[in-house]
Amino acid sequence: MLHLRRSLPVVAALGGALTLSACATVESVERAQATADQALSTAQAAQSAAQQAQSAADAANSAAQRAQATADQANSAAQAAAAAAAQAQQRRAGERG
Secondary structure, three states: OOHHHHHHHHHHHHHHHHHHHHHHHHHHHHHHHHHHHHHHHHHHHHHHHHHHHHHHHHOOOOHHHHHHHHHHHHHHHHHHHHHHHHHHHHHHHHOOO
């Protein structure tokens, strides 16, 4: 019985400490949840920005491919014109000679 009387204040103090720590734990969980929510929001915004950047990169790649095709066509046309000019020059030289 004497042992129980000595233990009772210790048990009560531990119970009070656990009650107080439970409140702090709830607050900690709420802070952690708020931080996680903010991190999720930031990650979603980053994902959206990355998708927009990918779309812009895809559009730029398509434009570059079209520009390359146009340059290839212009180069072919220039080579054909140069060949035609060379043939015409040879004909003129043959007619003169």
